[in-house]
Amino acid sequence: MSGALAVDFALVIAGFIGMEAVTYVVHRFVMHGPLESLHRSHHRNAAAAFADKRPEPNDVFPAAFSLVVLAALWVGFNLSGFAWLVPLFVGVTVYGIVYTAIHDGIIHGRVAWMKRIDTRWTRSLTLAHRAHHRANSEPYGMLLPSLTMHERSVRNQVARSGSRPSQVPVDQ
Ligand SMILES: [Zn+2]
Numbered sequence: 367m368s369g370a371l372a373v374d375f376a377l378v379i380a381g382f383i384g385m386e387a388v389t390y391v392v393h394r395f396v397m398h399g400p401l402e403s404l405h406r407s408h409h410r411n412a413a414a415a416f417a418d419k420r421p422e423p424n425d426v427f428p429a430a431f432s433l434v435v436l437a438a439l440w441v442g443f444n445l446s447g448f449a450w451l452v453p454l455f456v457g458v459t460v461y462g463i464v465y466t467a468i469h470d471g472i473i474h475g476r477v478a479w480m481k482r483i484d485t486r487w488t489r490s491l492t493l494a495h496r497a498h499h500r501a502n503s504e505p506y507g508m509l510l511p512s513l514t515m516h517e518r519s520v521r522n523q524v525a526r527s528g529s530r531p532s533q534v535p536v537d538q
Pocket residue numbers: 408412469474495499
């Protein structure tokens with residue numbers, strides 16, 4: 367791998383990993399902070415089938431995140447000295463795709479074939495996110511909820527829940 371390619375690859379990885387931290391901070395301090403009234407619609411309606419869903423206030427957030435990514439990519443492609451933004455935001459975009467697949471497809475079951483995915487990992491992510499929906503508290507992150515949530519409490523929930531979590535609608 368050439369030096370430049372290695373730097374680009376490192377930037378993609380940094381964008382991906384950094385987004386888990388950004389997600390945590392934005393979700394905790396903005397979406398559950400001053401803009402919580404917009405985010406509440408997601409906590410209320412999360413179980414609704416995707417096809418039945420109409421736009422809701424929480425959609426403001428993914429729309430705003432997309433605009434930030436588009437703006438950063440435009441700057442990266444068009445202004446000299448900012449080309450590094452392109453691989454960084456490729457990593458951010460890949461994170462967004464993975465986040466959407468896990469959060470919307472698997473956890474909230476909005477994509478039929480995705481909601482049937484049932485592994486130890488997806489089960490623990492589902493239980494962790496359901497705990498967030500229920501209590502409006504930790505974990506605010508998505509891919510590594512155990513960083514801010516006691517592993518034990520996730521394991522206890524797994525033990526208590528006899529059924530597959532993906533079959534239980536996440537409404538709360
Ligand atoms: Zn959710």
